Every structure is written in C-alpha cells, then in structure tokens.
Amino acid sequence: MNVVAAIATTALRRYFRDRSNYFFVFLFPLLLILVLGLQFGGIPNMGTVGLIGTGTGARELSEELEQRDLTVQHFDDADEARDLVSRGRIDVAIELPSRWAEGERDLSGTVRITPSSFAKGQAATAAIRQAVASLADRELALGSLVSDGVDRKTAEHAFDRLDSVGPRLSVTKAGDRMENEFQNLGQFDLGAAQQLALFVFLSALTGAIPLIQSRELRVTQRELTTPISTLQLIVGEGLGRIAIALVQGLYIVAGTALLFGVSWGDPIATAATVTMFCGASAGAGLVIGALMDNVNAAAGTSVGVGLVTAALGGSMMPIEFFPSGLLVISRVTPHHWAYRAFATIQRDGGGIGDVLGPLGVLAAMIFVLIPLASVLLRRAVARP
Amino acid sequence: MTAAMSGSNTAPPVLSVNGLTKAFGSRRAVDDVSFEISPGETYGLLGPNGAGKTTTISMIAGLLKPDSGHIRLCGFEDGPTRREARAHLGLVPQDLAIYPDLTARENLVLFGRLQGIPRRRLRERADEVLDVIGLSDRSGDLTKEYSGGMKRRLNIGIGLLHQPDLLILDEPTVGVDPQSRNAILESVEALSREGLALLYTTHYMEEAERLCDRIGIVDQGSMVAEGTVDELLRITGEADAVSLSGSGSVLEATRALGKANGVVAASGDGTTISLTVADAPTHLASLLATAAREGMAVTDVDVSRPDLEDVFLHLTGRALRD
CATH class of the missing domain: 3.30.70.100 (Alpha-Beta Plaits)
Structure with missing residues (x-):
C-alpha cells in the first residue's frame, strides 16, 4: 500500500506542480458552471417556445403551454422563429396549421415542431406534444357535444369547470413518460449532471498523457525494476488521477449547488456516483496511456473518445431521447450509468440503495479497465 | 559463443546469465549470451551501439522476458521475475530516468519508497546519497534546472539508494562532458573499491579497460569474447x-x-x-x-x-x- 501511495502522491505532486493545471481543476469548472448558468439558470420554465400566429387557436395553445411552465413568444414569421431556434435563443418553434391557428376549429393538417438540439429543446418538445394532444382531445370532445346540439359556450363552460371539480383521475399515457422524466428537475439540474460527466471524463482521459510521458522519461521502466508489480504501478497512477477527477467532480457539484441551486439529491449517493464515475474515467485514461506511445496522438484520441462517449452516454442529449439501438450502445459508456444514477438521485429522490445497480456497473468497469491497463503497460515497456 | 568464465572469487556469483536469447520479430537482439559476475567484481559489456547490451540488461532487470535462457540473480533462481530478487538490483539506465518536475530529494524518496525503505531510514539514506553524488546543496531544486552532469549523478544516486548487491550501469557517460565523465568514472571506481558488484555497459573501450575486471565483448547480439583485458589482448596474437x-x-x-x-x-x-x-x-x-x-x-x-x-x-x- 505504501508503494501505491508513493506513486499516487507523486502523480498528484507532479500534477499540481504545473500551475496551469490549477486552471483546469479550479477555474475551468467554475467557468463551465457560469456558462451553463447563463445558458440555463435564471430561466424559470421548461423552455421558451416560439409560436407562429396570434389567432384564437394559437392563443389557446399558448395558454396550454404556459400551464406547463413553458414561456411562449409569438411570431408572425416562421423563418424568424426557426432562425432563433438554430441560434439557440429559443428552444422550440411551433407552426400550427393556419386554419387552427386562426381559431376555425379545424384540426386537420400538421403541427410543425422545430426543436433545438439541446436537451431543453427535446424536453420542451415532449411537453408541447402533450399540450397539443390535450388541446386536440378537448376540441374533439367539444365538437362532439356541439354536434349533439349542446351550445358551444355551455360545453366550454362545463370543460372549464372540470378543473375545480375533484377528485380527478390522473392518467399518464405512455407518450407522456418523457415529460414526466424531467418533471422533478430544476432548470439546471439535468445540464449540470451531464456536464459533470462530460468534463470529468475528458479530464480523466488526459491522465493518459503523464503515463506516456513517464514512459518516455524511462521512469516507468525504472520503477518496474524495483520490487513492485505493474498492477501496483497502475493502481498508484490511477489513484492519483481519481483523486484529481474527484476534486473536479465534487467541485462542480458544490459549485453548481451553491451558485445555481442545483439539487443533487442525496449527498452520499451523489458522492458515491461521482467517485465510481471518476474511477471508471481514470481507468479509461490509463488504458489509453498504456496503449499509445505518442503524447500528441493520445491527447487527440482522448478528446475524440471523450466527446464520442459523452454523446453516446447522454451528456449531450438525454438518453431518454435515444432510439433503442443507440440506447444499447450507450450502455458501454460510464456516462450512461452515471446518468442513470444521477437521474434516480435527482428526479426520484433516490438514495445509495437505489443506485447500486449503476454503481455496480461502474465498479465492474474499474475492475476491468485497471487490470487491462496493467497488461497493456507491461506490453508497452517491452516494445523495442 | 565463448564459454562463461567465472571470476576468481569463490563466493556464489551475484549474477549468472546462461543462454539468454531475445528476438524482436525476425531480428535476434540477444543470441545465447552467458556470463557471470562475482561479488565485488566489475564486469563490462563492451560493444557497439545496437550490439544487444541494453536488451541484455533489460532482461536482467526484469523489463523484458527472455525467449530462452536463465538468469540467476543474487541467489534467486527465478531471477528478476521475483520481486525479492529485484530488491537486490540497482539500475542506472542510459536515459535519465528521473522526473524533471521533481527535486532530487523527491526523486530519491519516490524510488526509495518503491524499494521499500522505511521512511526514517529513507531520509537518512537520501542525505547520504545526496552527499555522495555532490548534490546536497541543490537537493531542493527541480532537476530540470540541473546541468547534464548533475542529472547523470542523480541518475546514478537513485540506483545506489537502496544499497543493492549488483549495480547495473548502462552507458552512464553517453552525452556527458569530459569533466562530468571523469567524475562518473571515479564514482564507479569508488563503488568498485567498496566491494559493490557492477555490470557496466559501454561502447568506449577506454572505459572498459579502466574500470572492468572482466569484459564481455558483444556484437550483433552474441558474446564474441570474454576475459580480463590481458586475456582479451592475447586473443589478437599481436x-x-x-x-x-x-x-x-x-x-x-x-x-x-x-x-x-x-x-x-x-x-x-x-x-x-x-x-x-x-x-x-x-x-x-x-x-x-x-x-x-x-x-x-x-x-x-x-x-x-x-x-x-x-x-x-x-x-x-x-x-x-x-
């Protein structure tokens, strides 16, 4: 253990001796939090919708959307609304069939929804679908009553009174699942968890570089002529990287909670998830470091792998929006399991017992990646 | 291949290498090399660059697995595959195997801890080694600020830290200025006088002649001759x-x-x-x-x-x- 500690403390000492690393550990996460806060924080709703048209139908939909915590901006020009979506200024643009928008009680035609690629756009789209469906159901029911001879105003009055009549049966359709997934999240909660996974993993992958540098300096080879095993060396290097990743991860958790009110849920479950994710991330970094011999190539690979796995693992788009095939692939990434654990903790108020499954998978990843890195490192030092 | 010749010392050899062979692909880097080093003996491996000296050392130090052959190290039949055996070995690699962003003392402490030296003893031992290699007054400076000669001395110091029974020096004077080179050679002579067994590889025949009790001449992976300097000189018949x-x-x-x-x-x-x-x-x-x-x-x-x-x-x- 003394040997592992010696290697880990040396890795930490070397890391923090490079002053530029203070930026990545302490300043960069804070900047990330600030940027995300500016993007998501302070917007007290599920997203901003650009609704084309100002007629009666559009106003009715607008009211329905606002009841679902969406902010509605009205536009006359569909292109303008879509342009704002593409520039990230609003989350979704909705274009109703013209006759519906003008309030002619004609629901034929297609509602065009143009969401942004961000998670908020996807979540807002789910809410919009629900609102449109609700409105359509109401209109169908009203139409049916009117065709049976009920005065429309009377029928509308009866519907409006429904809200004050209780108790009501709440029915959740399968199609509503998406909105419900994000129902208990604060505006910044989802993004913070996603960015934590993205940033910590990317940062941990760069742990490949010092491992390669140690080999280039021939220090690794010299260390392996002492009475230590390759596994001890890798575990020591890994612990150093885990400690760095953990500092970054917990710093992001604390920073987002304090500055933007992110609710991370149960602290023990969150800490355990961050720790296990850091371990799996550090393991992945060590594998790259043991596999590759060139620092520049490893740096490029780390960024590439970091971004691809983040995208696959739900750090760029919630996995709830993934098609089933992609969801299967997503499971090979540690991000996926961290995402699921955070989802349980943040959305469902889950504790450590509720996230044992994802934590177990992350632990399994550690127990595969660390010995794999050890074998690869032994091969690397044997290369002529 | 010349048969291995044992030194005059009757004590069991600290290193016994027998039929060592290693190939990388179709190229035989080391081909059936055998030799022994007795306690207190300085043995030289002399040969041009690419002769297989470093590959031989890498196998003795446990970094490379031989394709065939046997290494008996400090009484351990399994050779360097046994961690206990490696504790008796000190390696001074040809490259400066030190962290440039650590101080000399921090480098020594790292390797001392890997060698399992208890903390208090390690502090004392680091001071002793820093004194021997003449870096006591610069022990707190980052090694990237050192001159080439100072780095070389630290490189040797790390190999000596745990007081090994056998010290392997792989071309320790390559790329060193004449003054530092002479200082290194004097250090090696001093270590030899103290009774440490040394395996010294070089392609400088003057160094081999000056330092080594016996010399193995290697070329293209094979040992072509072995003996004392006089024995080797007699081979020419001139x-x-x-x-x-x-x-x-x-x-x-x-x-x-x-x-x-x-x-x-x-x-x-x-x-x-x-x-x-x-x-x-x-x-x-x-x-x-x-x-x-x-x-x-x-x-x-x-x-x-x-x-x-x-x-x-x-x-x-x-x-x-x-």
Missing part, C-alpha cells in the same frame, strides 16, 4: 610495437636488441630502431639498458600496444565504433 630514437651506435644496438629477451623482430635505419616485443612493459627497462650498453643515446621511446579496439577488429572484422 605483440607490442616499441620504437627507440636517438644517436650513437644505432646499428650495433639494433643487432643486440634483435637477440634480446622478448624481442620478436628488430630493424633500424640509423636514427630509429623499430622492435616487435611480446609484453613490452615487462621488457622495456632491459631493452633500454641494452641500447645504452651498445652505445646508443636514446632520446625518444614510443610503445604501442594493441587495445580492445584491435581485439574487436580482430574478432569481428569491424571497428568498435562502426
């Missing part, structure tokens, strides 16, 4: 060349010297006598006395002995530095 210049009875002196003990051939041109002598240092005094007795006033003496360069050339048909 005698020493002695040249005497002066005035007086040169022709008489030439004739007399031609019959002198140890002289193989003699020729003279009126001012200079050229002699081929077996073991010139032994006979030089009597040769000068003979010349003086015959009436020649010798003003200049030049003795030229075959060296390891000649041995290598004789054995391989190529120069050592080719």
